[in-house]
Amino acid sequence: MKRVYIDRHFCIGCGLCELACLTVHSRSKDLAIAYTVERPQGLMSFKKVFRDGSMCASTGCRHCDEPACVEACIAGALTKDPATGRTVYDPEQCVGCMSCLMACPFGAISKSPLEDKIVKCDRCVELDMPACVQACPNRALMYEER
Amino acid sequence: MQYIIIGNGVAAVAAVEGIREKDRTGAIRIISEEPYPTYGRPLISYYLAGKIDRDRLWYRPESFYKDHGVELSLGVRVASLDPKARTVACADGSSYSYDKLLLATGGRPTEIDLPGAGGEGVYRFTTLSDAEALLKVVDKAKKAVVVGAGLIALKSAEALLMRKLDVTMVVRSRIMRNYFDEEAGGLLLKHLEAKGLKFLQGATPKEITLDQKGRASKVETSQGDLSADIVIMAAGVSPEATLAKAAGLAVNRGVVVDEFLATSDPDIYAAGDCTEATDMITGELEVLPIWPKAYNQGLYAGRNMAGGKTAHPGGLPMNSINYYGLPTMSVGIVNPPEGQGFEVERMVDEEGERYRKLVIKNGRLAGFVLIGDIEKSGLFTSFVKFGFPVTEDIREKLKRGEPSVLLWPEEFFEETWNPRPTAQPIA
Ligand SMILES: Cc1cc2nc3c(=O)[nH]c(=O)nc-3n(C[C@H](O)[C@H](O)[C@H](O)COP(=O)(O)OP(=O)(O)OC[C@H]3O[C@@H](n4cnc5c(N)ncnc54)[C@H](O)[C@@H]3O)c2cc1C
Numbered sequence: 001m002k003r004v005y006i007d008r009h010f011c012i013g014c015g016l017c018e019l020a021c022l023t024v025h026s027r028s029k030d031l032a033i034a035y036t037v038e039r040p041q042g043l044m045s046f047k048k049v050f051r052d053g054s055m056c057a058s059t060g061c062r063h064c065d066e067p068a069c070v071e072a073c074i075a076g077a078l079t080k081d082p083a084t085g086r087t088v089y090d091p092e093q094c095v096g097c098m099s100c101l102m103a104c105p106f107g108a109i110s111k112s113p114l115e116d117k118i119v120k121c122d123r124c125v126e127l128d129m130p131a132c133v134q135a136c137p138n139r140a141l142m143y144e145e146r
Numbered sequence: 147m148q149y150i151i152i153g154n155g156v157a158a159v160a161a162v163e164g165i166r167e168k169d170r171t172g173a174i175r176i177i178s179e180e181p182y183p184t185y186g187r188p189l190i191s192y193y194l195a196g197k198i199d200r201d202r203l204w205y206r207p208e209s210f211y212k213d214h215g216v217e218l219s220l221g222v223r224v225a226s227l228d229p230k231a232r233t234v235a236c237a238d239g240s241s242y243s244y245d246k247l248l249l250a251t252g253g254r255p256t257e258i259d260l261p262g263a264g265g266e267g268v269y270r271f272t273t274l275s276d277a278e279a280l281l282k283v284v285d286k287a288k289k290a291v292v293v294g295a296g297l298i299a300l301k302s303a304e305a306l307l308m309r310k311l312d313v314t315m316v317v318r319s320r321i322m323r324n325y326f327d328e329e330a331g332g333l334l335l336k337h338l339e340a341k342g343l344k345f346l347q348g349a350t351p352k353e354i355t356l357d358q359k360g361r362a363s364k365v366e367t368s369q370g371d372l373s374a375d376i377v378i379m380a381a382g383v384s385p386e387a388t389l390a391k392a393a394g395l396a397v398n399r400g401v402v403v404d405e406f407l408a409t410s411d412p413d414i415y416a417a418g419d420c421t422e423a424t425d426m427i428t429g430e431l432e433v434l435p436i437w438p439k440a441y442n443q444g445l446y447a448g449r450n451m452a453g454g455k456t457a458h459p460g461g462l463p464m465n466s467i468n469y470y471g472l473p474t475m476s477v478g479i480v481n482p483p484e485g486q487g488f489e490v491e492r493m494v495d496e497e498g499e500r501y502r503k504l505v506i507k508n509g510r511l512a513g514f515v516l517i518g519d520i521e522k523s524g525l526f527t528s529f530v531k532f533g534f535p536v537t538e539d540i541r542e543k544l545k546r547g548e549p550s551v552l553l554w555p556e557e558f559f560e561e562t563w564n565p566r567p568t569a570q571p572i573a
Contacts, residue, residue, distance in 0.1 A: 006563045052552045072438040074188040076205040095192050102466040102475045105528035146567040
């Protein structure tokens with residue numbers, strides 16, 4: 001199964017991955033509209049870029065084989081898809097208890113800014129290559145089978 | 147191979163998933179007392195409050211049992227086990243043989259010995275049936291009294307408050323005592339009072355007065371009487387270990403299991419709230435009635451029943467509960483005993499309803515509590531779960547509420563985000 005990996009020595013902390021993520025998950029598919037209009041309505045990047053002095057790294061859901069989020073979900077809203085290996089989130093079923101946010105030790109889940117829901121990476125279901133990896137200008141992000 | 151699972155909660159469901167990872171053909175039967183397909187037990191408070199409909203309670207799709215080849219005996223109580231003959235006998239007269247048995251019998255409400263506690267209008271709050279019974283009366287009822295101060299007490303009180311009842315909690319000492327210190331408990335109390343919940347603190351319940359028809363009419367306490375149409379008794383849960391005890395299995399407070407989730411009988415496993423198992427941090431046998439642990443134990447028990455031999459890493463105490471709009475979380479050791487080398491860092495912002503407590507021992511984060519600001523909780527959890535060193539510099543950042551993957555040891559970071567490719571077979 002392919003996953004998104006990061007070589008942090010190549011990460012320059014530019015945040016283009018976050019913007020690409022925002023755009024691909026927007027209604028408009030337009031960065032400017034996604035940023036200025038949809039973001040205030042609750043749209044959020046699934047990627048997180050950490051920066052600390054000269055260090056930086058872009059992280060997101062690892063789609064773990066044995067995810068702590070799935071284990072913690074009291075509503076059956078987070079499940080593993082055996083066919084694709086993705087960790088799938090169903091916002092309809094979610095009750096917003098935030099147990100997954102607490103349980104994921106990789107910090108890959110965020111609270112949705114406006115509602116009692118979460119946001120997490122869906123590994124860009126419809127794309128061959130996730131948008132964040134496509135956007136990375138220094139090939140710090142890789143989409144590979146390891 | 148014949149597997150039998152007693153119980154149909156999250157531990158049972160996870161066990162089915164674990165068995166089926168390894169054994170596609172063995173026969174599985176679930177026997178459980180509750181008549182429903184598996185549901186999210188914690189969701190009963192959301193349901194009672196009217197936040198979700200009945201169709202959102204179900205933890206797995208309707209086809210789950212069929213898809214996993216599970217035969218169901220629902221609404222059936224197992225009356226006894228015979229470990230020698232490897233059979234279970236049910237209260238309806240049926241009996242079944244097993245090769246491997248799983249006890250996933252959960253917990254029972256802890257009963258307080260109180261006159262009148264068996265009367266009409268007195269409820270417990272741990273099952274869907276409890277929620278349905280309450281839903282039948284909430285529209286007509288005006289006053290409710292909740293006896294207890296823990297998670298179940300608070301969540302049921304919150305739900306009734308949302309149903310516009312006048313709700314008073316009878317609290318012996320403090321709310322959420324097992325998880326919150328005085329400051330955190332006080333913050334939560336203030337928040338709930340502002341929402342309209344009433345508290346009678348330092349009050350010992352004495353009796354539930356029943357009227358001539360046997361219906362609860364008031365709760366007498368050491369601090370005075372409270373009239374009530376509904377009384378909820380919520381003193382927590384204790385492991386349901388009746389069957390195990392009667393069958394002669396090792397039982398302390400819960401059914402004792404080893405790291406493979408086997409009981410003292412090698413063909414009988416146990417998982418979830420009914421167990422007493424090794425805690426990830428203390429290394430001691432603990433009863434830990436939380437959902438994530440029940441799932442995880444069930445999964446490992448299932449795999450091991452089906453021939454696997456994977457040791458369970460132990461349960462990590464964790465709870466994420468939203469109380470009337472105020473998010474709270476606690477992970478690991480949060481109320482450390484005095485004089486055992488624990489250090490505590492506390493950040494309180496009463497105005498902003500924010501609170502952060504870090505418990506540190508031997509340069510490691512042993513646990514934390516967050517109220518209000520919970521966004522970074524997962525990365526705090528990483529420090530507890532993986533036991534990363536907390537240097538002075540890291541400690542300062544954690545105190546400021548800024549955990550980060552960049553504070554992890556470098557090798558761990560690489561293993562997590564950039565592992566070396568495993569050797570691929572040459573096609
Ligand atoms: C109101 C409420 C809110 C909660 N909120 C949270 C939360 O936010 N987070 C969290 O982590 N945990 C929470 N919990 C705890 C959580 O629900 C439990 O840890 C979890 O459900 C345990 O699952 P289990 O499979 O071990 O047992 P259970 O779900 O209790 O299932 C056991 C089943 O076995 C059946 N059974 C028992 N004995 C027999 C017998 N002899 N024959 C046949 N069947 C039998 C029982 O009827 C029951 O259906 C909450 C609990 C309650 C009640």
